[in-house]
Amino acid sequence: MIIEDRNHLPEELANIPEEDFAPIGEVQFHDEEFKTEPIGFYRDAWQRLRKSKLSMVSLTIILIIIALAIVVPNITGYSYTQQNVSQKNLPPKIPLLEKLGIADGTMVLTNRKKSSLENTSRFPEGSVIEIVNEYDAKGVTVVDVKVDYYAYCGVPEGEYHWFGTDYLGRDILTRLFKGTRISLLIAFISVVTNVIIGVIYGSIAGYYGGKVDMIMTHFAEVLDGLPYIVVTILFMILFGSGMFSIILALTVTGWIGTARLIRAQFYRFKGREYVLAARTLGVPDRKLIFRHILPNTVGPLITRAMIAIPGAIFSESFLAYIGLGIKPPEPSIGTLLSTGQSVLLQYPYQTLFPAVLISLLMVAFNLFSNGLRDAMDPTRRGEDA
Numbered sequence: 001m002i003i004e005d006r007n008h009l010p011e012e013l014a015n016i017p018e019e020d021f022a023p024i025g026e027v028q029f030h031d032e033e034f035k036t037e038p039i040g041f042y043r044d045a046w047q048r049l050r051k052s053k054l055s056m057v058s059l060t061i062i063l064i065i066i067a068l069a070i071v072v073p074n075i076t077g078y079s080y081t082q083q084n085v086s087q088k089n090l091p092p093k094i095p096l097l098e099k100l101g102i103a104d105g106t107m108v109l110t111n112r113k114k115s116s117l118e119n120t121s122r123f124p125e126g127s128v129i130e131i132v133n134e135y136d137a138k139g140v141t142v143v144d145v146k147v148d149y150y151a152y153c154g155v156p157e158g159e160y161h162w163f164g165t166d167y168l169g170r171d172i173l174t175r176l177f178k179g180t181r182i183s184l185l186i187a188f189i190s191v192v193t194n195v196i197i198g199v200i201y202g203s204i205a206g207y208y209g210g211k212v213d214m215i216m217t218h219f220a221e222v223l224d225g226l227p228y229i230v231v232t233i234l235f236m237i238l239f240g241s242g243m244f245s246i247i248l249a250l251t252v253t254g255w256i257g258t259a260r261l262i263r264a265q266f267y268r269f270k271g272r273e274y275v276l277a278a279r280t281l282g283v284p285d286r287k288l289i290f291r292h293i294l295p296n297t298v299g300p301l302i303t304r305a306m307i308a309i310p311g312a313i314f315s316e317s318f319l320a321y322i323g324l325g326i327k328p329p330e331p332s333i334g335t336l337l338s339t340g341q342s343v344l345l346q347y348p349y350q351t352l353f354p355a356v357l358i359s360l361l362m363v364a365f366n367l368f369s370n371g372l373r374d375a376m377d378p379t380r381r382g383e384d385a
Helices: 041-050 053-075 114-118 172-208 210-224 228-239 243-251 256-269 273-280 285-321 333-341 349-375
Strands: 106-113 128-137 140-148
Touching (some): 053 349, 114 140, 172 210, 172 349, 210 256, 243 285, 285 333, 285 349
Antiparallel strands (some): 106 140, 128 140
16 A cells, blocks of 8 residues: 555554655656567558568569560560561570470471472471371372471571561561560550549549539449440540550540549548548648548559559450451550461461460469458458468
């Protein structure tokens, strides 16, 4: 029992000598020290994202593809528009791998007269590797022959086309990564535009509510009901085929999902005490929207934007595949797939490489988006991945 003043002692303790009392000193209170270094929301999200191996592998793949799209078209030695019909439909030929019998530039020519193999104008010296099959057709000896197709077409020694060439003799490697650059550029521009429009539209609808929200929501629903292909064709008629028309087609209704997300977040946060306190102090609506409420939506907004990028890439590729893409000779992943599918049985590699690349992009972006969504979930803050 601590008693600071002797005059307030109970009666039974009043006769205790004064020398038996000692001052207890000033009582001090101390906050418990942090055992670990305090971290912010984004740093915590990054640490949890780094612990997700699948997400980090996906991010690495995305960055590698972006780097290749920037660098490769400038170092192959070929222009994406450069044509050489004498070297059309060349198979892939890659240094080092050719010594292993992989991507060695060989091709099997079918139904050739055996006597024609001796004609050096048709089969240059060193072009014939081996006869794969030999049979008789109405008294004529016919063979299937494996040839070095580069020597067969008169390609100079030491010249390589890693992914082969197309029907006009254009280097597929150069065109593929040039097309990847264009597809990624269209996707990023359309997604950024959708985010900006969606944030502004959703913020106004969610903040003011009432009739303003009702009118804006119904307008968005009407736009969302427009047929996507019809809108795209309309823009193609008005502005011609090209990046501008495709970006417009991707942004006409692409912002609606972002606007709905932001609107829901504003309804969630605009009634919080700190917002009401700021409004009471006379803070204008513009600052309330962009400084006090909108920062709470950054996490879901970033996640949605990352998920939207592979969707935009796929949409652009689909439009190009059905003939509504950018103007030739500009390439994109979709145009390369569209061109390659017409010769799929004869030259499957012209479809294989674009298909593999777009599959990698789609899977990597989706896996990374899933990891980013979990990492930026505020309910999981402080948890181990």
